[in-house]
Amino acid sequence: xxxxxxxxxxxxxxxxxxxxxxxxxxxxxxxxxxxxxxxxxxxxxxxxxxxxxxxxxxxxxxxxxxxxxxxxxxxxxxxxxxxxxxxxxxxxxxxxxxxxxxxxxxxxxxxxxxxxxxxxxxxxxxxxxxxxxxxxxxxxxxxxxxxxxxxxxxxxxxxxxxxxxxxxxxxxxxxxxxxxxxxxxxxxxxxxxxxxxxxxxx
Numbered sequence: 768x769x770x771x772x773x774x775x776x777x778x779x780x781x782x783x784x785x786x787x788x789x790x791x792x793x794x795x796x797x798x799x800x801x802x803x804x805x806x807x808x809x810x811x812x813x814x815x816x817x818x819x820x821x822x823x824x825x826x827x828x829x830x831x832x833x834x835x836x837x838x839x840x841x842x843x844x845x846x847x848x849x850x851x852x853x854x855x856x857x858x859x860x861x862x863x864x865x866x867x868x869x870x871x872x873x874x875x876x877x878x879x880x881x882x883x884x885x886x887x888x889x890x891x892x893x894x895x896x897x898x899x900x901x902x903x904x905x906x907x908x909x910x911x912x913x914x915x916x917x918x919x920x921x922x923x924x925x926x927x928x929x930x931x932x933x934x935x936x937x938x939x940x941x942x943x944x945x946x947x948x949x950x951x952x953x954x955x956x957x958x959x960x961x962x963x964x965x966x967x968x969x
Contacts, residue, residue, distance in 0.1 A: 768883075768903050771807060772947065775800045777862050778826045781949055784808065785883065785902060792817045792883055794900070794907055795949060798829030798864045805837070816881035819873065820844040821909025821949060822897040823851030829864035843880060844869040845889060848896025851924060873898055890937070892930025893918030899937070906944040906956060912937060914946075914954035917965045931969070938966045 771784040776797030782804060783794040791813040796804055808815060815838040818831045823844060831852070835842050844852055844867075852867040877887045886901040890911040897918070900907040910918035911933060920927040943957045960966055 768905075770905060770947065772953075773800075773803055773807075775803060776826055776829070778860075779950060780826045781947065781951075783907060783947060784813070785905075786811070786813050787883070790814050790816050790882060792819050792880060793834055794819045795821055795827040795909070796830035796834055797826050798862070801830030801834065804830070804834070814838075815840050816883075817871075818842045819880060819900065820848070820852060820867070820869070821900065821907060821911075822894045823848030823853075823855070823867075824894065824910070825851075825855035825858035825860075825862060825864045827909070827949060828852045828855055828867040829862075831867035832865050835867075835870075840881075841870040842867055843871040843873045843877075845873045845896030845898050847891070848894050851894060851896070888936065890933035892920055892926055892933045893922075894924050895926070895929075897933070901944065904944055906946045908937075908946050908948045910949040912946060912959060912963075913948045913951050914959070915963050916951075917963070918949075934966055935969050938969050 768787045773782045776799040780797045818835050849869050855864045855866050888899040893910045920930045946954045
């Protein structure tokens with residue numbers, strides 16, 4: 768399994784193409800410059816089989832509908848965030864964006880996404896439907912966990928107490944993973960468990 772990272776959009780969202788052989792999934796495509804992802808997919812002769820959202824905020828889903836329509840694939844998201852994705856164009860920052868309309872529910876009992884083995888962790892806090900995705904030795908943490916920080920919990924759809932519970936879930940994980948977050952640089956889970964100030968408090 769290989770991972771290609773792109774930094775796209777007005778809020779520098781990390782978008783990921785996860786691919787194995789000739790198939791791929793696209794994680795968190797924003798509206799701006801998402802054609803960069805399309806060019807990579809086409810140049811590598813990859814066949815997208817799913818678009819996956821770590822949560823429903825506009826900067827993570829603004830390009831999802833166009834990609835899903837172009838490649839005729841489903842959009843996966845936790846059901847608690849479908850309403851956010853479906854109203855992404857009305858974001859508080861007034862950033863240009865397309866609404867996304869998920870078609871598959873991303874819940875903790877999901878173990879495969881179109882042939883990709885995946886472990887879904889429901890990690891509410893930043894949003895009610897935030898998830899972390901584990902594929903192999905990699906975790907895609909969305910806006911739940913960052914290098915030395917965590918996602919905001921002061922938004923209307925956030926819940927600080929649930930974020931604490933979600934971070935405790937991540938701190939309890941024994942296996943180590945490379946962590947690719949929704950923004951910023953990648954990190955390592957064991958390092959965050961020891962040195963992230965928010966996890967150290969737990």
